[in-house]
Amino acid sequence: MSGFFDLPSDLGQSWPGLVGLHLREALLPVLAGLLVSLPVAQLCVRFRWIYPPVLGIATVLYAIPSLAFFVVLIDYFGQSETTVMIPLALYSLVVLVPAIVDGVRSVPPETLAAAEAMGFGAVRRYFQVQLPLAVPAIIAGLRVATVSSISLVSVGMLIGNQGALGNMLYAAQTYGRPALAVNAVLTIGVLGMLADAALVLLRHLLTPWMPRKGAGR
């Protein structure tokens, strides 16, 4: 009788190994998505007219099933982690771009006017005023993108066991061990919640300037 955390050897990984792999495959795309979204969102703020088409493109990308992406990407990257991560990164844009745009736009106009009047150039204004003030909105977007990415990684099992914890779902069928499927689902759920909690904590640390619930004047 195998234990709950003992995995079939053909998965090629221990349980902790799969957890690490899963986190890498889920979080790297969100990070890449964030790095792409920041300049894209800034362009959308600067040139208002490009925001609707950008949002349209992001939405269309989100609507494309990952399987369709895999078919194309396998030709270039093979059955690899990269092939799994590229669609995930693209999916994150649909959440992150609007989150950052809203965050940057929510900076009070008088704060921006004051910054301009005090002699902040555009770059300084972006990095010292707009971006820090957009942090709550950006983290709100990251929470959605991260949790969805953690759950979506599993689909990578379809292209030769690249789904990290998702691979256990397939193994559960093959070996008739439903406990493996239960393990995968529970672990993915817990990872999602932990990642979310970590982001909430990060926001708390980054924004001591936000009014706190229950804190009086």
Add this chain to the structure above:
Amino acid sequence: MIRIDAVTKRYPDGTVAVDRLSLEIPDRAITVLVGPSGCGKTTTLRMINRMVEPTEGSILLDGRDIRQQPVNTLRRSMGYVIQNAGLFPHRTILDNIATVPRLLGRSRRQARDRAAELMERVGLDTALAGRYPYQLSGGQQQRVGVARALAADPPVLLMDEPFSAVDPVVRKQLQDELLRIQEELGKTIVFVTHDIDEAIKLGTRVAVLRTGGRLAQYAPPAELLSAPADSFVEDFLGADRGIRRLSFFPSAGLELQTAPLVPADADAGTLAARATAAPYLLVTDADGRPLGWSEPGRLTAGAVDRDELLDFGRPFVPGTDSLRAALDGAVLSPTGWAVAVDGEGRAIGVVSQQAIGEAIRAAHGRVAERTEEAAGR
């Protein structure tokens, strides 16, 4: 001196915000731009630090075109205070104030020392230094805004409706504080407001702008009140301008009468002697503070019933208060006499409405003489 020379601001859609405006803004004085919304006052202010570029005309600062220096250098040499303060929500009060010194390359330590000094200057408790803006009241935030504008000790201060968003009590405090700070620092202040009373209270000179960005009148406040250039300015000044103008006439010259003052414990002899001095007597307490008016016949020695006394209105301080305060005191008092007190609130005399009226006529006469002299020159 800031010289605005035939400046026009026309937007691409054809709207003219400012129309061939020329103004000379003197150094070390408060110049107020006032007018209804759409009169271009904020646009004019923003052209001084180039947040708005004029379509035509030029602006000279100490004889030099403001376009001759890099825009951010120009802006760092001018403090800017905005409605709702516009503080950085993510920076502490101290770091908000230290912003411009930091931009100018001062060390963090120097900038913060300076910021702490300014907190005291604008009347903020330095215990607030580590707080964030959301933890402060609107009035406190506005003080921080003023401190931030002053932090790099700029010669020029631009203020865009800085006190419009706070309640009237706090607004009055902030106005008084600004006048006090100005007394100490002597900045060249350009102050935009839509509130004519604020303009008259703060301005050394007031520029009244009309819709469409044209100058209606540019004059010291007393002159604005006594001789509005046209019906637009007169309407904008609103009612009571004769009464409001009295704020600019000192009450020091009023002849005070002391005979009607009687202490509450006066003996029968004193009361009898004073009975014919005036139609009413002002009863004072042991410290000399006014208690109220009474008709001489109603007073009995040693037994003054305080509840029987008539209200004495609002006393004025000769020399500090204006003729307006004196007249107000006389009007508020049922006897028609105003009570003059010293700084400690002790009655030093009384003055009748008639005497105040004569003082007003005399003051008008002096102004007329000065105007004629000026015209003759």
